[in-house]
Amino acid sequence: MAGPTTARSGGANASSGPPAAEPSRARWFRRLRLPLPGPRRRGPIIILILVVLLGGFAIWALYGSKWLRVEGVKASGTAVLTPREVVDAADVPMNAPLASVDTDAVARRLRERLPRIKTVDVVRSWPHRIGLKVTERTPELIMRSDRKFIEVDVEGVRFATVATAPKGVPQLEMTAQDAPSLHRFGNDRLRRAAVTAAADLPEDVRKQVRIVRVRSYDSITLELAGNRTVVWGSGERGPEKAKVLTALLKAARDARHFDVSVPSAPAVSGS
CATH class of the missing domain: 3.10.20.310 (membrane protein fhac)
Structure with a gap:
């Protein structure tokens, strides 16, 4: 009777001994109060690590490697x-x-x-x-400067000085030194008004223009081939004036003077 009792008592003492040592990995997670990464959690962590590694490699390839450099x-x-x-x-x-x-x-x-x-x-x-x-930029007009020419684009910007005048580009003459409008509007705005007048003309008429002369904001004159003169007036209502002038040039081929400053009441003379 004593033998079995002793055996059972010994078994109980063996099972209630000190607990086995906890793995260091588990202790680390418990100290940080993090859940142990089970099988279901390992996948996202591995993906995150791969993303970080790929991002670092991409940055190195763009900026640190010799693969993607300017040659x-x-x-x-x-x-x-x-x-x-x-x-x-x-x-x-x-x-x-x-x-x-x-x-x-x-x-x-x-x-x-x-x-x-x-x-x-x-x-x-x-x-x-x-x-x-x-x-x-392409020249819409040119301005003479000593023996050279200054190119002016459609925005009125003077962008280049050349030794030879570009072919087919009208010359701009500014004669508004004493005009009150020069002080009111300034050279830049008067120049833009002249450029706008030339740009409003259709191509076949623009080819005939030799000089665009500006005396004031309200006094722009075009000199065409064949000693013909066009009183343009101000730079306003340009497209309407261009349309009227085109019709007049066709209807009065022998005329020498055209006035489209008031496009609703044009005038022709010198035929």
Whole structure:
């Protein structure tokens, strides 16, 4: 009888001994009050680690590696300028990470250094090139300056000085030095009014214009081929005046003087 009792007592003592040591991984999670990562939690953690690793690799590839660096710059869209002039003025840093190139700064630098450029689109052409898509200003009028000519675009911007007058571009003569409107409007606005008058003409009439003369804001005159003169008046109602002048030139081919300053009441003389 004593033997079995002793055996049972010994078994009870064995089961109620000190607990086994807790694994260090479990203790760490318990100290941080985090749940143990069971099988269902391991998947998102692994995905997060992969995302972080891929993001770090992408940043290194863009900025730290030698794979995606500037090896060339190409300009397109030039007419008067040469692609070499545009590339040199852009001053894009070679061998720099393509992603780090400040495209806005490149565009701004081009417009400042080459006023002939009206717009430029700076694009990254992966993996190694910068593209410069240029739109140049074109002269609507020219102004004589000593023995050279200043080109003026459709916005009235004086953007270039050239030794030879571009073919087919009318000359602008500003004779408003003593006119009250010069002090009121300023040279820039008077110049824009003259440019607007020329731009409002249809192509076949514009080709006949030799001189656009500005005496005041309300006194713009066009001199056409064949010693013909057009009193344009102010720069207002330009499209309407251009339409009336086109009709008069066709109806009175022998006339020498045309007045469209009031387009609803035009006048023709000198036929």
